[in-house]
Amino acid sequence: MSVTKAKMQKLRGEIAFMKENYPGLKPNFSAMSKEIGISRQTIAKVWKDPTSPSKPRQKRKSKFDPYYQEIREKFEIQSTTIKAVFQYMKARYPEVFTSYDSFKSYVRANKLTEVREEYLKSHVR
Incomplete structure (x- = not known):
């Protein structure tokens, strides 16, 4: 539970x-x-012991963490999709980037799609 x-x-x-x-x-x-x-x-x-604090949870490390900066840079490019970044990263690191669903979850958990939206807002056509 x-x-x-x-x-x-x-x-x-x-x-x-x-x-x-x-x-x-x-x-x-x-x-x-x-x-x-x-x-x-x-x-x-x-x-x-009603006053005992709950144990804080540690953030689990992802296999994508070492590539965070590179992934973030790709999302700063105009009109980049999650699928496109995944395919790019899979071509560069095929042993790490094997599952699109886990990559998509990582991107959403780290709010990397918001980086793209912020970039697009600041560069209005």
């Missing part, structure tokens, strides 16, 4: 309410799990 910030805030609010209004009573973690959508183990962990 994925735990969103909203779910964790709701959980911490409910636990704070229960501890304040019903001291000494332990809630049914399974019932709370079904209600909120968080695993019962996570609810038990928050019950023991």
Whole structure:
């Protein structure tokens, strides 16, 4: 289950309410799990220490990261498409650029298409 910030805030609010209004009573973690959508183990962990911060997630490195600058430069060229940049990069580095879908996801995650749009805005015809 994925735990969103909203779910964790709701959980911490409910636990704070229960501890304040019903001291000494332990809630049914399974019932709370079904209600909120968080695993019962996570609810038990928050019950023991409601102030503990969530672990920050580390950004996963992509196989395209070493080529970021080159990809960015290609998107600065007028009227460049994701497919065109992928084909160019695949011709230069065929062992790295094997999947168009993963490249497209990388481009969108790094907002590289916005670079092209900014470039086009600044160069009005």
